[in-house]
Amino acid sequence: MNIAQLITEIKAKQSYLCVGLDTDISKLPDGISKDIDGILAFNKEIINATKDYAVSYKINTAFYEQLGSKGWEVLEKTRELIPSNILSIADAKRGDIGNTSTMYAKAFFETMDFDALTVAPYMGFDSIEPFLKFDNKITIVLGLTSNKGSLDFQTNDLYSPPLYKTVLEKVSQWGTMDNLMFVVGATKAEALKEIRAIVPDHFLLIPGVGAQGGSAVEVCENGINKNGGLLINSSRGIIYASSGKDFAEVAREKAKQLALETRPFTTHL
C-alpha cells in the first residue's frame, strides 16, 4: 500500500482515523478470554467493527513484546488481519546504526509486511536511511511527541530552533512525501501551523487524541493540507470504550464519531 492508495482511502471513507491496537490482556472486555488467544480474538473483532471508518491501524509492538515470542506471534497474526486497503503501521520506534536499521526494516517491512514503521531520529541519517530504501514502504519519524517529556529535549529552553524543528527540517530532505511521514502529538495542536511551514506536504501521524487529551478538530484546523495529510490515531478511546460484551459495537460507534468529527475537513479532497 502506498500514499496514493491511502489518499484514495481517506477520500472514500471521508476519514483520517487510525485505530491503535494497544491491546492489553488486563483490559480485555467481557466475553473475551483473558489470555494471549483473547488478544487476537479481540483485535479481530475490533478490526471488523471499525474498518468502515479506519484508514489505518497502528499496532504498538510493546504490548505484544511483553508477552514474549508468543506475543510476537500474535503481533504477526494481527498484522495479517488488517485489510490490504487499510494502512498497517508498526509503532515500534526503532533506530540503530545502518546495518542494524536494515535488519529492523526487514523485520517489519519484509518478514511482517507492514506498510509503515515508526522510527526514532536520535542517531541521525544513517539510522533512518535504511528504512527509506524499501520500495512502497513508509517510514514515520518522531517529530514532536505528545508526552510531557517532549519538553526535555524536543522543545527545551536551551535550543533555538527547537530540536524537533531541526529534526523535521533535516529528515524531510532525506525522503519524500511518498516514503516519509512524521509523528506530531495531538496535544501540541498549536504547534501544527509552524510544523506545516516546515513540512507542508508530508503526512503527519497524530497520536494523543482521546485518552491523552488532544482535540481532533483542532488538529485538522491547524494541520490539514491539500491531500488531507493527516492520520489521527485513537487507541484506548476506541478499543476500551466499553468493557462489556458490547465492546465491538461501542468501538464502532466511537470510531464513527471520530470520523464524523473530522469529516468537514475532508470536503476539499
Next chain:
Amino acid sequence: MNIAQLITEIKAKQSYLCVGLDTDISKLPDGISKDIDGILAFNKEIINATKDYAVSYKINTAFYEQLGSKGWEVLEKTRELIPSNILSIADAKRGDIGNTSTMYAKAFFETMDFDALTVAPYMGFDSIEPFLKFDNKITIVLGLTSNKGSLDFQTNDLYSPPLYKTVLEKVSQWGTMDNLMFVVGATKAEALKEIRAIVPDHFLLIPGVGAQGGSAVEVCENGINKNGGLLINSSRGIIYASSGKDFAEVAREKAKQLALETRPFTTHL
C-alpha cells in the same frame, strides 16, 4: 545481577569485555547449519568460548526480530544461555510514552529477565523513568553514538552545548550509577574526557571497537574511572573472526586479546 556484582566480575576477570551477539544466518561459519537453529547453536558455542573473558553479553534484538516470532524465540533462548555472573544486555533502543515504556520494561526485564536494556532518549523523562523503576535492572541510555549520523542531532553546529551533553546532564539526574549507564561510541574516544566531566561515576557501554574502528586502549585512557566504569563491546570482530570450523577457538582468542589489551587499566580496582 547488579552493578556491584558487575564490578566484582570485572576485577576477577581483569576485563571490560562485552561480546555482542549480532548473529546473522548469512554469516554463520562452517560446521553450523545455516538456519534459525544454527543461530542458537552458534551463540551457545560463542558464549562457551568467550565466557572466561567476557563480563557482559549484548544481544542486538534487530538480528532476531528480522526472523519473526521464531527469531524472538531464539532471542529468549539465547538470553537463557548467558551465565548469571555475566551481565546480559538487550540492545533494543526502545522508548515511548510512559505506559508503553512500562510494557517494554516488562518485556525485557521481566518476561526475558535481561539485566540491562538500551533506551533512546528523544522522548524525555517519562519515556525513560518507567525503566528506572525496576529493581536491580540497568537502563542504558544513548549518549553519543558511534555512527556518522551522530553529527546530525547529537553534535551538530546548531546547538551549544551539543545535544548529547544535554542528554547526559539531564538523564544522569534521573537515575543513579546503580541503575543507569550511557552508550558512548568508541569512535568518539576524544570526547570521553568531557563526558567524564559530566558523568564521572556512571558506567559507559562502548560500542564501535573493532569493525567500526575504535581503539580499546584510547577508550580506557580517556574513559576509565575508579570502578572501571566501562563495558567495551566487540561484536563482528569476535564472533565472525573466523568463518571456518575453528570459529569458537578464534573467537576465544580474539576475546582474550581484547581483554589483555585493556588489562593494564584494571590494576587500580
